Amino acid sequence: xxxxxAEDEEQLSHVLVAAMQHEGHEVTAVxxxxxxxxxxxxxxxxxxxxxxxxxxxxxITALKKIxxxxxxxxxxxxxAKSEIDxxxxxxxxxADDYLTKPFSLKELLARLRSKKRRDDTYTPDEIKIxxxxxxxxxxxxISENSIRLNSKETQVMNxxxxxxxxxxxxxxxxxxxxxxxxDVTSEIxxxxxxxxxxxxxxIQSEIKILGEKDGSFKxxx
Numbered sequence: 001x002x003x004x005x006a007e008d009e010e011q012l013s014h015v016l017v018a019a020m021q022h023e024g025h026e027v028t029a030v031x032x033x034x035x036x037x038x039x040x041x042x043x044x045x046x047x048x049x050x051x052x053x054x055x056x057x058x059x060i061t062a063l064k065k066i067x068x069x070x071x072x073x074x075x076x077x078x079x080a081k082s083e084i085d086x087x088x089x090x091x092x093x094x095a096d097d098y099l100t101k102p103f104s105l106k107e108l109l110a111r112l113r114s115k116k117r118r119d120d121t122y123t124p125d126e127i128k129i130x131x132x133x134x135x136x137x138x139x140x141x142i143s144e145n146s147i148r149l150n151s152k153e154t155q156v157m158n159x160x161x162x163x164x165x166x167x168x169x170x171x172x173x174x175x176x177x178x179x180x181x182x183d184v185t186s187e188i189x190x191x192x193x194x195x196x197x198x199x200x201x202x203i204q205s206e207i208k209i210l211g212e213k214d215g216s217f218k219x220x221x
Contacts, residue, residue: 001046001116002026002172006036006062007078008054016049019105020112031055033062040066044163044172045073047115050095052079052086060093067094072124072162074115078103127161130221132200132207134161143205152177153199156192160209160219167216186214193217 003020007013008031020027028043030036034057036050048066050059059077066075077090077098090098099108127134133142139154141147149157155177160168174186190213197209207221 001112002028002044003047003049003112004028004030004036004039004043004045005049006030006033006054006059007049007051008032009051015105016108019109023109023112025112033057033059033065036062037065040071040073041069042166044166044168047112048073048075050075050077052077052090060089063090063093063095076111127158129161129164129219130205130207132161132205132221134158141199141203141205143200143203143207145203147199147203149196149199152192153195156189157196160217164219167211167218169216170214173217190214 003025005016013029017027017029028039030039032054050062052059063075075095077095078101079086079098080101087098125136131143134157136158139149141149156173159173159176170186170189173189178184193209200207207219209217210220211217
């Protein structure tokens with residue numbers, strides 16, 4: 001999984017990054033909420049870990065800005081405070097979970113493994129961008145006309161739309177959509193991108209999927 005961690009305690013940040021990388025995760029570390037918001041605006045992450053007490057921009061403010069941007073990533077808050085009000089504020093603001101410092105590293109890694117196992121439940125039924133609407137349950141792409149998608153096309157389109165404006169690599173799309181399949185390679189991503197481009201043209205949408213084979217792709221419209 002791709003993980004962003006915003007933690008201003010240098011030693012703790014190093015320990016967390018090393019432990020998560022040892023588990024096979026791709027980890028980016030920043031030192032404050034402002035840097036976290038900037039990273040999230042340009043990159044996609046499966047999990048965002050925010051410390052609440054940080055300089056420049058605190059974790060709660062960063063959480064608000066990330067959610068206001070429409071980002072649906074799983075967000076875990078770290079807090080040195082144990083008061084219930086702080087936990088409630090974080091969860092009400094859009095956090096999915098929290099850990100109170102000092103916490104067990106084993107518990108944090110176990111929560112990450114749990115997140116990886118379960119299905120993503122953060123996808124809305126409809127995603128609208130410009131003149132395009134993706135109806136996820138119906139697997140239908142709608143603009144001037146409408147067209148049905150198969151399951152994989154829906155998942156690829158859903159992932160690109162949720163990360164509108166961001167460069168998403170072929171490998172990221174492959175890991176997201178074909179993560180549990182051993183009989184295909186990442187070359188299949190280009191095939192499905194081609195299918196989706198044809199379908200976008202067929203429904204006369206102005207939305208385009210930018211990018212080339214084996215490179216990164218981005219929704220623009």
